[in-house]
Amino acid sequence: MEIKILGTGCSNCKxxxxxxxxxxxxxxxxxxxxxxxxxxxxxxxxxxxxxxxxVDEKVLVYGRVPSVKEIKEMLSK
Amino acid sequence: xxxxxxxxxxxxxxxxxxLLLLPIWFLLYSNxxxxxxxxxxxxxxxxxxxxxxxxxxxFIFEVxxxxxxxxxxxxxxxxxxxxxxxxxxxxxxEGKSLFTGNIxxxxxxxxxxxxxxxxxxLFLGFIESGIPLGVTFSFLIAAPMINExxxxxxxxxxxxxxxxxxxxxxxxIAITAGWVIxxxxxxxxxxxxxxxxxxxxxxxxxxxxxxxRIKLGFEAVKxxxxxxxxxxxxxxxxxxxxHGYVPQDFMSSFMGKSAWYSVPLSVxxxxxxxxxxxxxxxxxxxxxxxxxxxxxxxxxxxSVIGLSLPEMIILxxxxxxxxxxxxxxxxxxxxxxxxxxxxxxx
Numbered sequence: 001m002e003i004k005i006l007g008t009g010c011s012n013c014k015x016x017x018x019x020x021x022x023x024x025x026x027x028x029x030x031x032x033x034x035x036x037x038x039x040x041x042x043x044x045x046x047x048x049x050x051x052x053x054x055v056d057e058k059v060l061v062y063g064r065v066p067s068v069k070e071i072k073e074m075l076s077k
Numbered sequence: 078x079x080x081x082x083x084x085x086x087x088x089x090x091x092x093x094x095x096l097l098l099l100p101i102w103f104l105l106y107s108n109x110x111x112x113x114x115x116x117x118x119x120x121x122x123x124x125x126x127x128x129x130x131x132x133x134x135x136f137i138f139e140v141x142x143x144x145x146x147x148x149x150x151x152x153x154x155x156x157x158x159x160x161x162x163x164x165x166x167x168x169x170x171e172g173k174s175l176f177t178g179n180i181x182x183x184x185x186x187x188x189x190x191x192x193x194x195x196x197x198x199l200f201l202g203f204i205e206s207g208i209p210l211g212v213t214f215s216f217l218i219a220a221p222m223i224n225e226x227x228x229x230x231x232x233x234x235x236x237x238x239x240x241x242x243x244x245x246x247x248x249x250i251a252i253t254a255g256w257v258i259x260x261x262x263x264x265x266x267x268x269x270x271x272x273x274x275x276x277x278x279x280x281x282x283x284x285x286x287x288x289x290r291i292k293l294g295f296e297a298v299k300x301x302x303x304x305x306x307x308x309x310x311x312x313x314x315x316x317x318x319x320h321g322y323v324p325q326d327f328m329s330s331f332m333g334k335s336a337w338y339s340v341p342l343s344v345x346x347x348x349x350x351x352x353x354x355x356x357x358x359x360x361x362x363x364x365x366x367x368x369x370x371x372x373x374x375x376x377x378x379x380s381v382i383g384l385s386l387p388e389m390i391i392l393x394x395x396x397x398x399x400x401x402x403x404x405x406x407x408x409x410x411x412x413x414x415x416x417x418x419x420x421x422x423x
Contacts, residue, residue: 008194008197008198010192010194010195011194012192012194013194039197039198039201039394040270040274042198043198043201043202043205043274043277044275044277045277045280046202046277046278046279046280047198047279047280048163048164048167048195048198048199048201048202048279049162049163049190049195049198049199050194050195050198058280059280061283062280063162063163063190063195064293064296
């Protein structure tokens with residue numbers, strides 16, 4: 001599973017990264033979490049509000065930081 | 078995990094919690110003055126009328142008042158905001174003519190969720206879908222300047238009239254400044270790579286139930302109040318000090334009506350000064366009490382809140398310096414005119 005966190009380095013982007021890593025660890029997923037900070041690439045996902053959570057190139061959430069529990073639910077689907 | 082057990086019960090309660098909390102809120106809020114007096118006079122046993130007592134009374138009354146107002150309003154605004162998004166705003170603005178576009182962009186700037194950290198993706202997203210530069214600027218001026226935190230503080234510390242004046246003049250500045258920038262045709266001062274971006278399909282909006290929207294309202298309260306409470310405390314502490322210790326009419330000589338130069342000077346000082354509305358408004362409210370003119374104070378607040386150095390630095394990634402200076406110049410001139418106007422009227 002390829003997980004990307006889109007964000008240009010604001011505090012919420014860091015919060016989302018932390019929550020996602022926690023969710024991945026709790027679910028014992030074999031996933032690669034990377035941070036995408038390049039604004040041109042971020043725009044490629046059509047996102048106007050950061051941070052955003054992208055799983056296997058699909059944008060799941062943007063513009064807010066979901067809870068660890070919510071991320072776990074999304075990743076389990 | 079404590080996180081799990083909490084959110085399970087949270088889901089059931091979250092729909093009813095507002096109904097439960099509202100009466101408590103009103104009871105507490107309507108008795109705040111009584112509680113403050115009780116605390117200051119009986120518990121602390123302070124003599125009324127001294128500098129220290131009145132400073133403390135001001136602080137103990139204003140901090141919970143403003144924080145409670147903030148929590149209440151942000152909760153409702155948080156729910157309303159779940160119905161708006163930059164993506165929808167962009168769709169609404171597509172193909173609008175310059176003037177109508179400016180009016181819509183400035184108005185939508187108030188309700189669309191915005192954080193200066195998202196200014197760049199938002200700017201790019203607007204330009205990408207062909208929204209004119211001037212219309213985009215109307216949005217970028219209104220969104221940070223007119224926000225719920227500023228409105229609540231103005232309402233709480235100045236009353237509804239000043240809050241309304243701030244919103245209306247802020248809107249007029251955003252509309253006119255955006256329109257002027259649009260007429261100047263400054264596209265050449267936008268970094269060229271911006272226009273080479275290809276528009277991407279934006280992801281589907283999340284489908285939200287009403288329960289979920291209420292939960293997001295609570296989250297907005299947690300996030301925003303969690304961020305600004307410290308500024309509210311510091312701002313009101315300074316304001317309380319001014320309230321208790323600075324002599325009456327102390328400010329009138331340099332921020333009063335007679336000092337005409339104080340308006341442009343306040344705006345100039347306000348541009349590099351960076352504080353959010355929560356920190357600056359309580360201080361300005363105390364200055365007005367000590368003789369600062371309303372127009373001058375209004376101009377100072379708008380300049381501090383609406384024009385900020387960090388945002389300019391962020392925007393530098395997509396705008397060339399001449400455009401940033403034009404932006405500051407046009408908006409700054411608008412704010413100065415508003416300052417003069419209100420000093421003249423009141």
